[in-house]
Amino acid sequence: MSAxxxxxxxxxxxxAWTALETGRRLLEPGHTLSRIAREQLLLFEPEPGGKAExxxxxxxxxxxxxxxxxxxxxxRYRFLTSSERGESWSPPDSAWGILSRVREDTRDDGLKARxxxxxxxxxxxxxRRAKVWWLWSRGPDGTPAAPYFRETLGELRDQRxxxxxxxxxxxxxxxxxxxxxxxxxxxLIQPAPALRAAA
Amino acid sequence: MARVAVVQIPGVNCEYExxxxxxxxxxxxxIVRWNEPASVWSEFDAYVIPGGxxxxxxxxxxxxxxxxxxxxxxxxxxERGKPVLGICNGAQVLVExxxxxxxxxxxxxxxxxxxxxxxxxxxxxRWSWLGVxxxxxxxxxxxxxxxxxxxxxxxxxxxxxxxxxxxxxxERIEIENLVLYRxxxxxxGRAVRYPFDPNGATLQAAGITNRAGNILAFMPHPERATWLxxxxxxxxxxxxxxxxxxxxxxxxxxxxxxxRILFQSLASNLLSPSAEGARPGREARS
Numbered sequence: 001m002s003a004x005x006x007x008x009x010x011x012x013x014x015x016a017w018t019a020l021e022t023g024r025r026l027l028e029p030g031h032t033l034s035r036i037a038r039e040q041l042l043l044f045e046p047e048p049g050g051k052a053e054x055x056x057x058x059x060x061x062x063x064x065x066x067x068x069x070x071x072x073x074x075x076r077y078r079f080l081t082s083s084e085r086g087e088s089w090s091p092p093d094s095a096w097g098i099l100s101r102v103r104e105d106t107r108d109d110g111l112k113a114r115x116x117x118x119x120x121x122x123x124x125x126x127x128r129r130a131k132v133w134w135l136w137s138r139g140p141d142g143t144p145a146a147p148y149f150r151e152t153l154g155e156l157r158d159q160r161x162x163x164x165x166x167x168x169x170x171x172x173x174x175x176x177x178x179x180x181x182x183x184x185x186x187x188l189i190q191p192a193p194a195l196r197a198a199a
Numbered sequence: 200m201a202r203v204a205v206v207q208i209p210g211v212n213c214e215y216e217x218x219x220x221x222x223x224x225x226x227x228x229x230i231v232r233w234n235e236p237a238s239v240w241s242e243f244d245a246y247v248i249p250g251g252x253x254x255x256x257x258x259x260x261x262x263x264x265x266x267x268x269x270x271x272x273x274x275x276x277x278e279r280g281k282p283v284l285g286i287c288n289g290a291q292v293l294v295e296x297x298x299x300x301x302x303x304x305x306x307x308x309x310x311x312x313x314x315x316x317x318x319x320x321x322x323x324x325r326w327s328w329l330g331v332x333x334x335x336x337x338x339x340x341x342x343x344x345x346x347x348x349x350x351x352x353x354x355x356x357x358x359x360x361x362x363x364x365x366x367x368x369x370e371r372i373e374i375e376n377l378v379l380y381r382x383x384x385x386x387x388g389r390a391v392r393y394p395f396d397p398n399g400a401t402l403q404a405a406g407i408t409n410r411a412g413n414i415l416a417f418m419p420h421p422e423r424a425t426w427l428x429x430x431x432x433x434x435x436x437x438x439x440x441x442x443x444x445x446x447x448x449x450x451x452x453x454x455x456x457x458x459r460i461l462f463q464s465l466a467s468n469l470l471s472p473s474a475e476g477a478r479p480g481r482e483a484r485s
Contacts, residue, residue, distance in 0.1 A: 110320070158297050163258065166295070166307065170310075
């Protein structure tokens, strides 16, 4: 089990706003997109065979009391220890998400080295990065129509289809309803699937 | 007279020097805003999308600009055979729009991913060395390059790593010689490590064309190397020697720099008598 930090802007997120404006132009009539929000996800893995509890307290203090991860003037965050995060991850009310990561190794060794220099914490194995786009959408039938919106705004295929993820550099997974954290962990840790197998 | 549109998308910042580089080789450059009416685009003989940060690189470099109606119109003109050059951010736009490599027209087949060289990531601004592998784009963009010639040129990007996750695309790019410009060692040999391979791009690609050769996505900045005065004094090759020898000689400093060769190549094509007669879209202006 790993600890998780989610960081988003509390000021206007112009990237998310531009994604909303650009995304709306790609939609067919009858489909509406009311909001897009964006968060950075950091996953803190214990060393092999270790437990996250060994470093979570120090890590929590670093998150809350230093400005290492969060600039409180412009960002908000949720820090979830391995026990706090529960079994599954639920999207914000009425939203669903597209979680994306780079195709290469998701570990950020530079960030880990800087963190340990400033906040020594035995037991931290790796920090992994991903990004989540939360979407508030409605199809003609009043449902969120996540498959349609993912097709239209998710992985880039051509000028009319896809926006948020370039599948040649990134891979993505859908966050619809409660998603087991174990699936999210695997998505970040395992090698990215081949392009044609990505789902 | 060949007219080139330098496309000004909100956030680009190299349009004026790009226009000057086109003018110095005899082309007529006009800076055209992204939201000009549809009828304007067909008036031009060529298009250059300059460097910068279109839409502040929001979402991903080039991602938002690639969806612009102006890019659709430029793509339609490229279909008719007109050349389109994307420099740095312009290259990112062309890749995100599926125009390069364009093996399956319209399909996005590559990304320009964040730089990733061993022990060196992030934004990089420095001079690099380029070699040319003849391919379908040679005539438009490397006509005046001698075999084996090494061309120094500056790069300035954080996301310049040409990358495809599709093995078939990778193979076709290689087989069809779509990597027109590659990063090389100063000797002209293969760039096997940083800094000669500055960003970890597939096949050390610095510039990739479409199959027809008329669209080039080019990461370095030739407009920043168009005059000898732009060459750094410390450059260790013949260009550096010329630059050092020109100190205090204004006339020599206003002479050509290594990047001009790319614009000259474009001009040679656009200004040739055969091109003057056969240029698509010519009738639209008369």
